[in-house]
Amino acid sequence: MQESKLPLSFYQSHDTLTLAEKLLGCELVHESPEGITSGIIVETEAYLRDDPACHAFNRRTPRTEPMYGEPGTIYVYLIYGMYQCFNIVSNVAGVGEAVLIRALQPTAGLDLMQLRRQVIPKIPVLPAKPQKEFAVKELCRGPGKLVKAMGIDRTLHNNLTLTDGPIYLTAPATTDFEVTITTRIGINVGAALPYRFFIKNNPFVSKG
DNA sequence: CTCGAGATGCCCT
């Protein structure tokens, strides 16, 4: 597992659509104070500058500022008031493109992922509910789920860099897989664009 | 398995 971090040049040397595909098979690692968790990226989506679904499609705003950083910058945002999405900034600084990570195949720290995925009721119920046991394939199957399982938080990690912090990528152990390309999930505008990439027949993908 | 409803906070118009 412990290989070397992918360097800045990896993020700089591909356009966004190519990067979205090249990210498949890479391992996402978070060395947190609670422990290490990691997983292989199996599903991504690209968001381009001239794409109405992209947060940078309209004016540059405070929220989307990290998207205009160097490629390899982390962009985490809050969605639906309670979930967060993890993105990797792409293209070149100042453009505003990124790749959403939609699913991981867990490789390390599965117990910690289980703990992080537990839902804490706002008002504690007594007696306390027993812990849920998630199937391994459910731990990181979806953008909100993987952020929670990996312990990623926008107040801590937004705008950090993947080459200089506790969250980073390592190169694929294998590229012996086929890639399927489809339209993106959960959006209305730009829904027809074929910007979703996933590893064919991989059971950890959010939707086949 | 599928479906529908509700949760919940922030950004931007």
Next chain:
DNA sequence: GGGCATCTCGAGC
């Protein structure tokens, strides 16, 4: 105030 790059739960098949 509208609208989210989502998830969980419960009901029903």
